[in-house]
Amino acid sequence: MTTTAAAPDPLVELRAVSLAYGRGDGATLALADATMSIRKGEFIAVVGPSGCGKSTLMKLVTGLLPATSGEVIVHGETVVRPIKGVGMAFQNPTLMPWRTTLDNVLLPLEVVEPHKRQFRARKAEYAAKAKALLASVGLGDFAEKYPWQLSGGMQQRSNLCRALIHEPEIMMLDEPFGALDAFTREELWGVMQALWLERKFTAVLVTHDLREAVYLADTIYVMSRRPGRVVLKRAIDLPRPRTLASTFDPAFVDIVHELRDRIHQEYA
Amino acid sequence: MTDSQSRALQTAMPWLVMAVFLVAWELACVGFRIQEIILPRPSKVMIVAIERFDILLRFCLETLWTTMLGFLLAIVGGLVLGLAVGASPFVYAGLYPLLIAFNAIPKVAIVPILMIWLGVGATPAVITAFVISFFPIVVNVATGLATIEPEMRDVMRSLGATRYEILTKVGIPRAMPYLFGSLKIAITLAFIGSVISETVGGNRGIGFLMLSAGARNDAPTTFAGLFAIAIMGILMYAVCAMVERRMTRWAFRGEMVG
Ligand SMILES: Nc1ncnc2c1ncn2[C@@H]1O[C@H](COP(=O)(O)OP(=O)(O)OP(=O)(O)O)[C@@H](O)[C@H]1O
Numbered sequence: 131m132t133t134t135a136a137a138p139d140p141l142v143e144l145r146a147v148s149l150a151y152g153r154g155d156g157a158t159l160a161l162a163d164a165t166m167s168i169r170k171g172e173f174i175a176v177v178g179p180s181g182c183g184k185s186t187l188m189k190l191v192t193g194l195l196p197a198t199s200g201e202v203i204v205h206g207e208t209v210v211r212p213i214k215g216v217g218m219a220f221q222n223p224t225l226m227p228w229r230t231t232l233d234n235v236l237l238p239l240e241v242v243e244p245h246k247r248q249f250r251a252r253k254a255e256y257a258a259k260a261k262a263l264l265a266s267v268g269l270g271d272f273a274e275k276y277p278w279q280l281s282g283g284m285q286q287r288s289n290l291c292r293a294l295i296h297e298p299e300i301m302m303l304d305e306p307f308g309a310l311d312a313f314t315r316e317e318l319w320g321v322m323q324a325l326w327l328e329r330k331f332t333a334v335l336v337t338h339d340l341r342e343a344v345y346l347a348d349t350i351y352v353m354s355r356r357p358g359r360v361v362l363k364r365a366i367d368l369p370r371p372r373t374l375a376s377t378f379d380p381a382f383v384d385i386v387h388e389l390r391d392r393i394h395q396e397y398a
Numbered sequence: 399m400t401d402s403q404s405r406a407l408q409t410a411m412p413w414l415v416m417a418v419f420l421v422a423w424e425l426a427c428v429g430f431r432i433q434e435i436i437l438p439r440p441s442k443v444m445i446v447a448i449e450r451f452d453i454l455l456r457f458c459l460e461t462l463w464t465t466m467l468g469f470l471l472a473i474v475g476g477l478v479l480g481l482a483v484g485a486s487p488f489v490y491a492g493l494y495p496l497l498i499a500f501n502a503i504p505k506v507a508i509v510p511i512l513m514i515w516l517g518v519g520a521t522p523a524v525i526t527a528f529v530i531s532f533f534p535i536v537v538n539v540a541t542g543l544a545t546i547e548p549e550m551r552d553v554m555r556s557l558g559a560t561r562y563e564i565l566t567k568v569g570i571p572r573a574m575p576y577l578f579g580s581l582k583i584a585i586t587l588a589f590i591g592s593v594i595s596e597t598v599g600g601n602r603g604i605g606f607l608m609l610s611a612g613a614r615n616d617a618p619t620t621f622a623g624l625f626a627i628a629i630m631g632i633l634m635y636a637v638c639a640m641v642e643r644r645m646t647r648w649a650f651r652g653e654m655v656g
Pocket residue numbers: 151152158159160179180181182183184185186187221356
C-alpha cells in the first residue's frame with residue numbers, strides 16, 4: 131500500500147504552513163511552506179538537519195503554536211488551539227520533579243476526559259496499567275522514584291510512557307529515543323511497533339536516526355535546512371512486522387542510503 | 399583532619415564564634431571599665447535573665463503569640479494574593495506597582511495610625527507583623543508561578559488542560575518551594591514588626607518590657623530582652639527551615655535530607 135500525494139481521507143493536513151518566531155526584523159523563519167497529509171493510522175517519520183523546524187512542526191500540529199501562515203487541519207477542522215486526543219513526547223523530558231515517575235505517567239489520566247472523572251474510582255487499575263507500561267520500557271523498578279533520581283535515558287522512557295498512557299489517537303514523538311544506547315533503542319523500536327500494530331494510532335515521529343525512521347514509518351518526510359521545507363516524501367512499503375534482521379535486508383539498506391544521500395545534499 | 403572531625407567542627411563553629419564573641423564582650427567591659435548602664439557585661443545579663451525568668455517568659459509569650467498570629471495571617475493572605483498576582487497578568491499589572499509602593503512605606507510610620515484606630519494592645523502588633531511579613535510571601539509565590547517552565551505548561555496544554563488545572567497541577571506545586579523559602583524571611587520580619595509596634599506604643603510584649611526597663615536605666619533587663627528576641631527569632635527560623643525541607647524535598651533533589 132503506497133500513499134498518494136493527497137490521501138483520500140487525511141486525519142492531519144498541513145497546507146503551506148510556515149512559522150516565524152518573533153516579529154519584525156528579529157524574526158526567525160523556522161518552517162517554510164510545509165505541506166503534508168497524514169492518514170488515520172499512518173505512521174510518519176520526519177527527518178532533517180538539526181534546527182530545521184521539526185520540533186516546531188510538532189507544536190504546530192498539536193496547536194501549541196499558531197501558524198504564521200497557512201493552515202493546519204485536524205479532523206477536518208482548522209487548528210486554532212491545542213487539540214484534544216494527542217499524546218506528545220517532547221524532545222526534553224519535561225517530567226514534574228515533585229511527582230514520582232508513576233504519578234508523572236498518570237498525569238494525562240488526571241486531565242484527559244473521560245479518565246479524569248473516573249480517576250479516583252479507578253486509581254488502582256490505572257496505576258497497574260502505568261506500572262505495566264513502565265515495565266515494558268524497562269522501568270518496572272523505578273515507579274516510586276522521582277525523575278531526578280533517574281538517568282537521562284530513563285527520564286526519556288518515562289516521558290514516552292506519559293505520552294502513551296491515555297491511548298491517544300494521535301501520537302507526536304519528538305526524538306523519543308534520542309538519549310538511549312543502541313541496544314535499548316532497538317528494543318524500544320520493537321515495543322513501539324507492537325503497540326502501533328495493536329492500536330493503529332496515527333503517529334508522527336521526529337528522529338535523526340534513519341534506520342529508526344525506516345523501521346517504524348509508513349512514510350518519511352525529509353526536510354531541508356532552516357527554514358525547513360519538505361524536500362522528499364518517501365513511502366516505505368516494507369512488510370510488517372519489521373524485525374532487527376530486516377534492517378539488514380538490501381531493500382531496507384537501500385532506502386536508508388537513499389535518504390542519507392538526500393540529507394547529505396543539505397550540507398553541500 | 400578526618401571527615402567526621404571536620405563535620406563536627408562545622409556544627410560547632412557557630413557556638414564557638416558566639417562563645418568568643420561573649421568572652422570578648424565580657425573582657426572589654428571589665429578591661430575598659432564600661433559602666434553597666436551603657437553596656438552591661440553578658441554574665442550580668444544572664445544573671446538578670448535567670449532572676450527575672452518568669453517575667454521575661456510572660457512578655458516573650460505575648461510577643462510570640464502576636465507575631466505568630468500576624469505571621470499566619472500573612473501566609474494566608476500572601477498565598478492568596480501571590481497566586482492571583484502570579485496567575486493573572488491583569489492582576490499583576492494592576493497590583494504589582496501598588497504592592498511595591500506599599501512595601502516602600504516604613505512600617506514604623508503606620509504604627510501610630512494603627513494606635514489611633516485600634517488603641518493600644520495586641521491588635522496593632524498583630525497587624526504590624528502581618529503587614530511587614532506579607533510582602534516577601536506575595537512576591538515569592540508570584541515569582542514561583544510566573545517562572546513556570548513554558549515546556550511544563552505545554553505538556554499540560556497538549557493534554558487539553560484548563561487554566562485551573564494548570565494552576566493546581568503545575569503552578570501551586572511549583573510555587574511551594576518559593577512559599578516555604580519566603581517563610582524564613584517572613585518570620586524574622588514578623589518579629590521585627592511586632593516588636594516595633596510594642597516599642598512605639600504598647601502595654602505588652604517584650605518590646606514594651608525593654609522600653610520600660612530602658613526608662614528605668616535598667617540596662618541588663620533591656621539586654622536580656624534583646625537576647626530573648628534573638629533566641630525566639632532563631633527558633634522560629636529553624637522551625638520554618640525544617641518545614642521547608644520537609645515539604646519541598648524535591649526542590650533540593652533530596653540532597654539536604656540525605
Ligand atoms: N522559542 C523559540 N524562539 C525563537 N526561535 C526558536 C524557538 N524555538 C525554536 N526556534 C528556532 O527555530 C528553528 C527550528 O527549531 P526547532 O526546535 O523546530 O528545530 P528542530 O528541527 O527540532 O531541531 P533539532 O533536530 O535540533 O531538535 C531553530 O533555528 C531555532 O533557532
